[in-house]
Amino acid sequence: MTRAHLRETALSSLAVVVAAWPIGTLLRDSSWTGPMLLVVGLVALVGAGLRSVRAPAWGVVLTQLLAVSIAVCLLHDLGSGPGGLPWTDVGSRLVDRLEEAGRTIRSYAAPAPATRGLVTLISLLTGLVAILVDHLVVARRAATVAGFPLLVVYLVSVVNTPVALPAVYFLPLALLWLLLLVEQHGSQLRRWATLAAAPSRSSNVDDAATVVSRFSGRSRAVAVAVVLAAVGIQALLPDLPTRFLSEGLGRQEQAGRGTLSFTSDVDITRSLGSRDPRPVLTLRTSDGSEPPPLAVTMAKQYVDGHWRMIPTPPPADQAQPAPGRTLGLPDGIAPDLPHRSVTARVSDNTVMRPPQLAAPVPALSVGADVPWRRDATTGLVSVGRAAEDYSVSYAVPTLTPAQLGGGTRGSASQQPYATSAYDDTDYLDVDPASRELVDRTAQEVLSLAEVERYGTPDGAYAKAMAIQQYPRSPSFIYSLTLAPLTEDERRRGVEPDAVSHFLRTRRGYCTQFSTAMVMMARSQGIPARVVFGFLPGSLQPDGTRVVRAADAHAWPELFIDGVGWTRFEPTPGGRAGLPPAWATPPTAPTASTSTAAPTTTSTARPRPTETDTTPAAEAEPGALDRLRGWFTPARTLTLGLLLVAAIALAVAPLRAARARQRRLARAGTPAAAVEAHWTSLAEQLHDLGLGPPTGLTPRALAGHYDRYALLPDDGKRALTRVLSAVERARYAPPGAPASPRQVAADVQVVRRTFARTRSWPQRLRAVLLPTAARGRAD
Template sequence: MSRGRIPESLLAGAASAVVAWPITTLFTPNTWVRPTLVMVVVVVAAGIGARLLTTSKTLVAAAQLVAIVLVAGWMHGRGHLWFGLPSLDTVLAFNNLLYEARLTIQNYAAPAPTNRGVILGIGLAIGVAAVVVDHLAVMRRSPAMAGLPLLTAFLISASNSGDSLNPMYFVAAGGIWLLMLGRQGISSLRRWSTTTPMSTTGRRGSDDHDGAYGYAAVGRTLAVAGLVTAVALPVVIPHLPTRYLIDGLGRSSEATGFSDGQIGLKSTLDLTRSLQSPSTAPVLTYTTNAPILTPLRVGVLENYANDQWRPDDADVSFSRRPDLQLPAELDDDVPRETYRLSVDESRIEAPQIAAPTPLVSGDLDGVAWGLDRQTSVASVNRTASSYSFNYLALNPAAETLDQPVQGATGALLPPELQVDPSSEPLVRELVDQVVPDGASRIEAARAIQTYLRTSGGFSYSLELPETVTNEFGQSERPDAISLFLRTKVGYCVQFATAMVMMARESGIPARMAIGFLPGTADRGTYTVRASDAHAWPELFFEGVGWLRFEPTPSGTQNTVAPPYSLAPTTPESNDPSSTASSSSSASSNTRADGANDPGAEDPTTTSGTQDDTTSILGPQTRTVLLWVLLGLVVGALGSMAVPLAARARMRRRLKEAPDEATRVEIEWQAMVERLGDLGVIPPRGSTPRQAGRFYQREAYLEGEQSQALSRVVDGVERSRYAPPGTTLADVRPDTEHVVKAVSGVRRRKDRMRAVWWPSDGLLEWRERRDHAVRVLRSPWDRWQERRADRG
């Protein structure tokens, strides 16, 4: 059994496991520990078994890596294996999990939340480290070199914990490494030639200071002294600035970002700082039966002073089943629908909770909660990870919102009507320019929203200018609101604040709401990320209550204005873009039973056949093999029939096209059909521009991909509406680029179906079948006609 080197293998495995111990400070809960220990045990067992069979260092390492892949697939790839073995689908699934782990590491402070990706990533990393340590310490008999991967694994934890580690982590790792060194040193020393016989059973009373045990004693003394010095020395030497190997985990709970795996939006918003976090880490996931999505609110702010929004003290009575009352200002005759929203895996810190408004009822799984008596904002007394709410979607009629505005503003008015004194002169001037004389409350609100969102020349950017040039060419640093209104550059906080102040100046009570945009869909489940943090204004209407408006343009954030906030327009006969833009704004966040979710429905899978192995083993083996080979050839040729028919149909249509405009339209329709084959189907009746926005949003197109799609849409619109004789560009390369880009983000089933079962090919075969049937029936039909004439 010496070939297996069992003691050395066990020590190497123990060292790999111990250096993973400090990772417990980086992630919580510690559900990754058991799978990681299993991975280390598998590496040790595979190494011992392989060494019993071969002395090749390469084959032993290869056997350990194969064992890691198999065990990782069995533990983390269930549902993605092919007869128990990893496949391409397993690789894709692991890629998604590791990408999720990378986002968690980058965007959370230690301790970050443990998810499936983190468990897989730690297991694979420690497993590979265990292979390297085993290879160096056992196969190459160099435990000193094995200390390098051990030190690397230890430093990853030490440099990213955000705080100093307990000395026991280092003592345990260093002790195991010294045991490896000591065993290897004793073994090597015993192999040295000597003229003095040495006992292998111990000292037994004899002095052996010059032999192996003398060296071992000195080694133990030096080892203990080294460990004590390493632990005690940092206490007396000055600490150097912290430098992290991995962005995110090393941030302490006081730093900007997340802590303890949770997130909370600041209730005090400083206009010189960003409300929006660049993190793409998930905040919560939810499902809903609502056809139109709504942002999820976590707070409301009314008081603004010194360039900051400041919250009022909450007035909440917590209860597991609070008695909810609809807002007193909501009349019974306002049209409404009740919808349900169910949240899973929420990471929002208490007392905040993301919820739509107004709420009708809620189930927070035993967590006490309530509504603020002043703002109707939901709060919890402890963090709720999963919950559900029933809420109202209001659809007030136009005549209900057509209300007169109130009078002048001033410091003695309620907070929701007070305008910031520093910026009030500029705000008043803009209101006089933007809001028509005698405008009603809804007309004024729509005019202000339109000015900030589309017609005022504002742009969305997270990089805020610090100064503005006045009429004399001098740089000025005015208050935050004036700076935004003059530079016309900002993000959601600036846009929402400007609309609140302009609405108050117009006599409309207004306040700031903070929360999250609806998120992105995947198979009917919506994921809200930290980057979806958003701020928007709420304006008060008698008989209805507080209504959301959306002045932020659809820039980096996919903001959508509510239907009631859009002015009714009559599209001109020669300008289809007006209809396209208005309908797109109103329906961008509309879900029609998953029609806007490319993964909502799974494509039908074809059932495979299983060969009869008993017939192959019989006396007719050769005949059966020939028939199987013939069937494979026929099947391969048959599988090409539909794709080839689609290509032939495309070539024929382009050849028969009378002009370039028709060719562009054919290319567009072909691209729409091919994307539909991939499962990305725009809403029925979409214009090219609406369909383009849908494809860009659902397929996550960016960069050159997005530009190619824009060129295709522009080409189609030009072909439809440009004067006769206009030169049209060939959109074929761009359509191919778009289809390739969308195909890259779809599932393998969708890609296979699109390639081998295109709808254009099926349509071509149906037409050919119908044509063949007509040709075959024509003699019979003519004979029937002649017979009828004779009769």
């Protein structure tokens, strides 16, 4: 193996490591880095070692795959054989680990914990990418193409990070990729014997070394300029205002320092076009725990696809609580609710516009130098003027699913603290436009077996849990872009209501998920409302949390007997994280007094459809059913068009190959076969941009190609042998020996080596539009 191959192998491995480096911004610790470095280093060592003994490229790849598989098993305890080597159960162990990684991805927003499954997944994927990059760069001599898998690894971090990644992550990767190009194509330039330039009329022509040096210097300058421009332009672009608040959950103003507030009306039919990375505030909890979402406003009335917010009145001077006073639990929450008190200290609150204030609920006290009040109906905190720094003490319920599911906190009867909940019928109103589908879906979800998983079947908590888990199932997709109309909706020609459309398409963001749960709960007689605010933000190395405008969120609160207003989380975990402790599903079915359902079916999840009205839970679809479901009409049409395009693109290359075969078949003598091979080579060189002048003898053609063809030594020698054979075939006496087989091999060498000197558009054009396919092959 040459020294250049060693450098390319080292640069390829280093590029993979640098591309994976930003993954650290998505995880809470760096336990993934050690296994990743070992796997990537192993790929480089195996590749370098096998290439030193001239192993074939396919053998190198297969050995690298085997080495990565064994390394991942040893590093992550996947093997049950001797010494931790893979055994017959390695497949099931790997599947379990990947499922664990999937749960982590769905359950946490960045930064997520580096679980065993996630670390295994990172090691496996980076190992596979390292093999691909190593093969492309060293074996296929395609450093340019190797930039694509490197970019994919880098984009994994970009698309999952709430803020723009610093340039320090991008610059090293870009520079390493440029070094790969320089190393690979620089060595190709140095092997060029001549230059691909048209004959000059001037006698004052620079020699090859001078032109190559000048070309290389200019190329390096252009490359550096492009990288600097990419970084500079990104830094100069302003942060474009997001529509997340202005068209989804609230309103933003650009005057002054730029304030944020939630509007009094939220339209749940609008998609969210972008995500605003602007910081809203910074907070830290007294015990270091993750705080609940920060509530800002609340809605109970839903009219024609819009939530109408409960007004947030500013505090009156006479309503200001005494300094240091701790309030009791607000109206609507059981006064004897077991809880612990935690304090959140908020700073840098420079964008929230009063009277709204972002604070965990239920708030017990507020420490601020501005007037404040806690609303008796909503429990939300409002302020008289902007508070940049403040603290909020709030109650964290210490209830468990077993307590709630067993009904130990009360019965379905009216509770004395629940006056404001039950006296207001808005908390039980179901959207008339979607009532039929909501009722049917709720009945299907609340099958007896499903409800019994969570406690007493007729209890509000068990029903709420079953409803919450339905949209958190894999059949629902979290997306900032809402789904288009279904075929049935287009056929009806009527714009569907937002809730029904979401239940049919199972695609939306937090507002749709929360609204659907609220409507389904209300259809079962459970008072429910929607709260709008912010997720607790991303954890920083110093223990603080930065909340950004992109963390805007919506979640439902349901009135649970014996507890009061209780937070649930139907939005899938990739966006909102895990549900609160009391709303986390049990790992095993909860005991119940009912005996109507066997244990083996208690975990089945109903999948309601628009037409099926039976309340029984349907079986999980098999792989074939999911495959059929993937082929929607739009996807089938797209695949059909791609297939037609592929067939059309293949017509000309197939015609050219067939024409060359007919030409060779008609050659009745070895000399005619040599001439046929030469004709095919001349056409292919012409397709690649080097056509022969007419009227030249083979000896003169040798001089022509030797001067203008960018061929390394092996290609030039093969071309010389071909033209010598053509000369003998034309001018030697009849019956002179000829070797068509050797000529055919030399023709392949010439074509392959010359194609490497051409740009990829020229190579692509030569393949798709060959001269032999245009009727001139004969």
